[in-house]
Amino acid sequence: MIAAHFRETVVPKLILITLCTFVSxxxxxxxxxxxxxxxxxxxxxxxxxxxxxxxxxxxxVPSDEILGNLALPADEPPYFYTxxxxxxxxxxSSKEEKMTYIYNLEKGVALKQxxxxxxxxxxxxxxxxxxxxxxxxxxxxxxxAVYETENWQLLNMxxxxxxxxxxxxxTDGSRLLAGARSIIRILDPQTLKTEKVNWETSRxxxxxFNPVNTYQYASVNxxxxxxxxxxxxDRVIHAIRPDGGKIGNLSYDPDGERLLxxxxxxxxxxxxxxxxxxxACLSEVKATQGFEQGKLTVLQKEGWRVIDQDWKNxxxxxxxxxxxxxxxxxxxxxxxxxxxMPILAYSPETNVILGLGMNIIFNGHDYEKNLxxxxxxxxxxxxxxxxxxxxxxxxxxxADYFYKKSWHFFNNIGFxxxxxxxxxxxxxxxxxxxxxxxxxxxxxxxxxxxxxxxxSLFVGLNYHVRNDSRLDFDQSASLMIPNSEGGLLLGIxxxxxxxxxxxxxxxxxGRYIDLSxxxxxxxxxxxxxxxxxKIDYRSFHSLPILTKGTTFAFQAIYHNVFNGNAPFYQxxxxxxxxxxxxxxxxxxxxxxxxxxxxxxxSNFSNIDPRYGYVLFAGAGDVSDNFFKGYDPKxxxxxxxxxxxxxxxxxxxQSRIDFSVTTRGSIGVFGGMGLTF
Numbered sequence: 001m002i003a004a005h006f007r008e009t010v011v012p013k014l015i016l017i018t019l020c021t022f023v024s025x026x027x028x029x030x031x032x033x034x035x036x037x038x039x040x041x042x043x044x045x046x047x048x049x050x051x052x053x054x055x056x057x058x059x060x061v062p063s064d065e066i067l068g069n070l071a072l073p074a075d076e077p078p079y080f081y082t083x084x085x086x087x088x089x090x091x092x093s094s095k096e097e098k099m100t101y102i103y104n105l106e107k108g109v110a111l112k113q114x115x116x117x118x119x120x121x122x123x124x125x126x127x128x129x130x131x132x133x134x135x136x137x138x139x140x141x142x143x144x145a146v147y148e149t150e151n152w153q154l155l156n157m158x159x160x161x162x163x164x165x166x167x168x169x170x171t172d173g174s175r176l177l178a179g180a181r182s183i184i185r186i187l188d189p190q191t192l193k194t195e196k197v198n199w200e201t202s203r204x205x206x207x208x209f210n211p212v213n214t215y216q217y218a219s220v221n222x223x224x225x226x227x228x229x230x231x232x233x234d235r236v237i238h239a240i241r242p243d244g245g246k247i248g249n250l251s252y253d254p255d256g257e258r259l260l261x262x263x264x265x266x267x268x269x270x271x272x273x274x275x276x277x278x279x280a281c282l283s284e285v286k287a288t289q290g291f292e293q294g295k296l297t298v299l300q301k302e303g304w305r306v307i308d309q310d311w312k313n314x315x316x317x318x319x320x321x322x323x324x325x326x327x328x329x330x331x332x333x334x335x336x337x338x339x340x341m342p343i344l345a346y347s348p349e350t351n352v353i354l355g356l357g358m359n360i361i362f363n364g365h366d367y368e369k370n371l372x373x374x375x376x377x378x379x380x381x382x383x384x385x386x387x388x389x390x391x392x393x394x395x396x397x398x399a400d401y402f403y404k405k406s407w408h409f410f411n412n413i414g415f416x417x418x419x420x421x422x423x424x425x426x427x428x429x430x431x432x433x434x435x436x437x438x439x440x441x442x443x444x445x446x447x448x449x450x451x452x453x454x455x456s457l458f459v460g461l462n463y464h465v466r467n468d469s470r471l472d473f474d475q476s477a478s479l480m481i482p483n484s485e486g487g488l489l490l491g492i493x494x495x496x497x498x499x500x501x502x503x504x505x506x507x508x509x510g511r512y513i514d515l516s517x518x519x520x521x522x523x524x525x526x527x528x529x530x531x532x533x534k535i536d537y538r539s540f541h542s543l544p545i546l547t548k549g550t551t552f553a554f555q556a557i558y559h560n561v562f563n564g565n566a567p568f569y570q571x572x573x574x575x576x577x578x579x580x581x582x583x584x585x586x587x588x589x590x591x592x593x594x595x596x597x598x599x600x601x602s603n604f605s606n607i608d609p610r611y612g613y614v615l616f617a618g619a620g621d622v623s624d625n626f627f628k629g630y631d632p633k634x635x636x637x638x639x640x641x642x643x644x645x646x647x648x649x650x651x652x653q654s655r656i657d658f659s660v661t662t663r664g665s666i667g668v669f670g671g672m673g674l675t676f
Contacts (some may be wrong), residue, residue: 040286040299047085047105048287051078058090061289061297073097080084080119086128089149093119093135099510099577100135102152113152117143123167123176124149126211132167132176132189134160136526144192151190158192169205170214175231177217179204182648198234199648202227207245212256220247226261228273235649238276243271253291260296262288262529267296280307281583316439324566339646341654342384349420349585355386355394359672360652361505362401376403377504378650388645389644393417406452410459416442416462423481423568423589424587428622432587432641432665437474440486443467448495458497462516465490468569483567487527492519501540512538520564530564538676543600549609550602555579555676556641557620559593565581566591574620574635581616581675582637582659582667588622595620599675601643610641612653616675646672 036050040436043061050057057069058076058629072078073096079092090103095118095623102113117135124131129149136143137585146158163180171191176187181203184197202221210216215231225248228238245265252259261273262285270280272290289297289304296307338490362379382398396414405411419442424430443466450460460485466488495516501507514536520526531638535558543550557579568586572593575583597618603609617638623630639659646654656670 041081042083043287043289043299044083045085046289047083047087047090049064049081049083049090049291056081056092058103058105060105066603067105068100068103070103070109080122082122084126084128084131084149085126086122088126090118091122093117108570115152121165122392123169125169126171126174127173127357127364128507130155130173130189132166132169133166134178137162146186146189146192149581154551156190158191164206166205166219166470168209168217170209170217172214175209175214176207177207179219181205194607196608198231199610199645200229201648206250208250208252210252210256211254216256216545218250218259220250220261223610226250226259226271227257238273240271241281242278243267244269248554249288251290260288260290271298281652282296283308310420331376337654339383339672341382343455345347347585347669349390349422350388350392351390353386353388353392355384356388357382357384357672359646360651361647361652388420390420391418392420408450408452408458409447411447412446414443416444421569422584422586423671424584424589426568426571426638427624428590428631428635429586430587432538432584436481438471438481438484439474440471450495450497456498456500458495458499460495461492462495462518465519466570469568481568483528483565487567488525489520489528489567490519490524490526490569491518491532492524497501501538503651506555506653507540508542509540511540512536520566528564529568530572531562532566532570533562547603547606550600553599553674553676554602555597557593557595557597561591574622578634579676580618580620580637580661581639581657581659581669582665583635584665587665588620588635593620593622594626597637599635610645612645614641614643614655614657615639616641616657616659 018585021054026199035286038050038057041049045050048059048061051058054072056072058067058070059065073094076094076096079095082091083089088104088106090105090109091100092338093100095268098118100115100117100119102109104110104112108140119133119135120137121134122131130146131149132144133144134142134144140162141159142162143501144156144160144164146155147153148155155583158416160178160499164178166179168177173189176189178185178187182200184200184204185194186197186198187193202223204219204221206220208218210218216228217231218226218228221227226240226247229235230237242261242263244267247261247263249262250259256271257274258279259273261270261271262268262422266286268282268285268288269278272279280296283326284299284300287296287299296631298305298307312408320513339359341359344354347351347353360381362381373434379401384396386394394414394416396413399410417641419440420437422435422437424435433663437606445465446463448460449459449461454460454635460562464653466489470486471481471484493516498511498513500510502509514534516534518532519534521529539554541552543552561571568589571591572590573586574580574593574595575587576583580597595618597616599616601612601614617636617637619634621632621634637659639657640659641655643653644657646652652673654672655675656668659667
C-alpha cells in the first residue's frame with residue numbers, strides 16, 4: 001500500500017506562479033527532469049505531480065506548497081496517474097498491487113478511496129462531478145465505468161474493446177468519446193451505449209474536446225500528426241505535423257481557438273486554428289499549467305515561469321497540413337489507401353482458388369475542389385495473383401486513372417495459364433450436364449482513353465487485345481466447338497459515357513450510361529472480323545428507409561455481336577459474379593444478350609456503417625436475334641449478400657453473395673467492390 005507523508009520534500013521552490021484553468025489532463029515530457037532530478041509527471045487544476053526516488057510528490061502551484069509525498073512499491077515505476085481538471089483529485093493505479101488509490105488534494109493529500117482495479121485511462125467531466133475510466137484490461141476486453149466523485153460510487157459499467165486507450169468528454173457532458181486505435185466510439189454518457197462508430201484513417205490517441213465547440217475534438221495519430229475533427233461532418237478540418245518528438249500532451253485553450261502540444265523532447269508548440277499558424281514555440285519544457293487570458297504557464301528546468309501576452313507574437317510560421325479525411329458517403333480522404341485482398345473462391349471450372357491482391361486507392365485532388373464537385377472519382381491500381389487447384393495460374397494488373405486535366409485512362413492486363421472452362425453450346429436452352437471441358441492459355445489487354453467534356457460526359461476510344469492458345473480438350477468433345485483454334489483478337493472503337501454517380505466506389509444517387517462499339521478486323525491484324533456493341537444503363541436511388549445510406553441500384557445491359565463471326569468465348573453471356581450471379585460463365589451465350597437486375601443495399605445499423613447487406617434479383621436471356629425468330633426462355637436469379645467496408649472513409653467494400661436461379665443453380669461469389 002502507498003504511504004502518505006506530509007513533510008517538506010525535494011521539489012525546488014516554484015519561482016513564478018499564475019492562476020489559470022486548463023482544459024485537459026497534462027502528460028509530462030518524458031525523460032525530462034527538474035534541476036533536482038525529480039520527474040514532472042502531470043499538472044492540472046493548479047496542482048502538480050512529480051516522481052523521485054520511488055516517491056510521488058504532490059505540489060500546489062499557486063501557494064508554492066508541497067502537499068504530500070507518496071511512497072510507491074519498491075520495484076514499481078509510476079503506472080497510471082492523473083489529476084482532475086479542478087485539481088481536487090489525484091488518481092494513481094498500481095499495476096503490481098492491482099489497486100487504484102484516490103486522493104483528495106483539497107485536504108492535503110488525503111486518501112479518499114481504494115478501488116481493487118487498475119485504471120488505464122480516465123477523463124473527468126467539466127464540473128468534476130463524474131469521471132469515466134477504462135480499467136481491468138485483459139487480452140480480449142476492458143471495462144468502461146463511470147463514477148460519481150462525491151462518494152466514488154460506481155454508476156454504470158460496460159465491456160469495451162481492450163484496444164481502447166483514450167477517453168474524452170465534452171464541456172456540457174453530453175458526449176463521450178472512446179478511442180481504440182482507428183475506431184472512435186461516440187457513447188451515451190449515462191448508459192455508456194455506443195451511439196455511433198467512426199472508422200478513421202489513422203490510429204488515434206490523446207483525444208480532447210474543444211471546450212466551446214462540442215462537436216469538435218483533437219487527437220494525435222500514429223504518425224505523430226495532430227488532427228482536429230468535426231463529429232457532425234465526420235472529417236478532419238485541421239492536420240498539423242509538428243517537428244520534434246512524440247507528443248504526450250494535447251490541449252485546447254479555454255476559447256477553443258488554439259491547441260497546445262508538448263512532446264517528449266520538451267518542445268511546446270501553440271497552434272492557432274483560426275489562421276493555421278504556429279504562434280508559440282518553447283523548448284526544454286517539463287510540464288505546463290496551460291494558458292488563460294493571454295498567459296501561458298510552463299515548468300522548465302529552473303522552475304515555473306509565466307509567458308504573458310508576448311507569446312502571441314513569437315515563433316509564427318505556417319503549419320504543414322496534410323490532406324483531410326472525408327464523410328462516409330463520399331469526398332477525398334488521405335492521398336493513398338492500400339488494402340490487401342486475400343482471395344478465396346470456388347467455381348466448378350477452377351475448383352478452390354487462393355490468391356492475393358492489393359487495392360491501391362489514389363486521391364491526389366485538392367480538397368477544396370472536391371468539396372465543390374458533386375462527384376467523387378478516385379484513381380486506383382489493383383494487382384492480383386491467384387492459383388486454382390485445377391492448375392490455373394492467373395495474374396492481372398488493373399489501372400483506373402482520372403487525370404486532373406479531365407482525362408480518364410483505364411487499362412487491364414491479364415494472363416491466365418491453363419485456363420479450364422466449359423462449353424455448353426449456343427442459345428438459351430443449354431443444360432449443365434451437356435458440356436465439353438477445354439484448356440488453353442489467355443493473354444488479354446483492354447482499356448480506354450476518354451476526355452471529360454463536362455462534369456458528367458466522357459467521350460473517347462476503347463481498345464481490346466486478346467490472344468488465346470489452341471483449345472485442348474479433356475476428352476472427345478460431346479459438342480462441336482466453333483473457333484477452337486484460338487487466335488489473336490485486335491479491336492478498336494469508340495465510347496460515350498454519361499456518369500452522374502455521386503461516388504465511384506459507392507454511389508447513392510445518379511446515373512451511369514455507357515455506349516461502346518468496337519470493330520475487330522484484319523485491317524489491324526485481328527484473326528476475327530466482327531463488331532461488338534454494348535449498352536450499359538445504371539441508376540442509383542437513395543431511400544429513406546432502414547438505415548442511413550440505404551440505396552436501390554438498377555442495371556440494364558444489352559450486348560450484341562454483328563457483321564462477322566466472333567469466337568464463342570467472346571460472345572455475349574449471362575453469368576459470372578456481376579451479371580445474374582449464380583449462372584455459370586459459358587452456360588448461356590449467343591450473339592445477343594439482355595439482362596436486368598436490381599439490388600437493395602443497406603447497413604445492419606446506423607451505429608456502425610462498416611457492415612452491410614444486399615438483396616438482389618435479376619432476369620435475362622440470350623438469342624441469335626431478339627428481333628427475329630426469338631424464342632424466350634428467360635432465366636431469373638435472386639439472392640443475398642454480406643458487405644464489409646475495407647477502407648475508412650471510402651465505401652470500398654468486400655462482398656460475398658449467395659444466389660439461386662430459377663433453373664436450380666446455386667452460386668457463391670466473392671470479391672472486392674460493388675457488383676455494378
